[in-house]
Amino acid sequence: MSYDTIEVSTQGPEGQQVGLIRLNRPKQLNALNDQLMDELGAALLAFDADDGVGCIIVTGSDKAFAAGADINMFLPFDFAQAFGQGLISRNWETILKVRKPVIAAVSGFALGGGCELAMMCDFIIAADNAKFGQPEVKLGIIPGAGGTQRLPRSVGKSKAMDLALTGRMMDAQEAERCGLVSRVVPLDKLQDEALGAALQIAQYGRLAVLAIKESVNLAFEGPLRDGLQYERRLFHALFSTEDKTEGMDAFLNKRAPAFKNR
């Protein structure tokens, strides 16, 4: 399949590949419009359905992961059109259906919908030039792709209020200090760092990886008691997999495991 607004490739050994998706609207600093979000959704679902792929990376350019929703696209909408057509809801959250881990490799601007897209990924690795923010208040609107919900869960109420109410940007170091990103690396190391993490994940037994993602997401999205119970069920369930026996046997016999994803 060919795309106009994203570039898609794979890297790594057969059966344990990493799917790489690069947002590519350089003139607009990768501003997100419906075409890009449709293409991103299609590419994500294709990698998710590909048995040879174990992890996915979403990235942008050195200058911008994404500078937000494309403001040109939003301008003509009134309430009836936005609500009636399901703006955002219709096609911007396909990523939430993806069961394999998705890493956001962020350099440059990740603003508005760009920050929200990064937060919809499973974790964020940032370059030292990354800048995060929810500047929608400056446009007379609010974050509309989960920013007011995911940001406080991720960085706490005070920081989320500060960012969303002032519209200021925070740099990569501040983003790491407050837990929005998991690692910060020099810009020229970003792609290697993200690929290294993704290749590591892709080599593990797929069932354990999918179960961890599901369970951590429940911690993020639901109450603690439900999350703990769900984790215990998945933990017990994985004891009936061949990968569990293989992984433990390999460790005890000091050899590399050969996971079969069953």
Ligand code: CAA
């Ligand atoms: N939408 C459409 N076009 C955008 C854009 C956006 N979000 N962000 C940047 N661009 C365009 C600019 O209009 C400019 O186009 P021209 O060359 O044709 O003039 C080009 O990209 C380069 O941008 P700048 O000249 O502004 O570059 P800069 O380096 O001076 O500034 C910036 C970079 C600080 C990111 C600035 O472009 C900016 O503030 N962008 C808007 C950020 C924003 O408000 N994002 C939130 C959008 S709303 C949203 O996302 C809602 C939601 O929750 C889903």
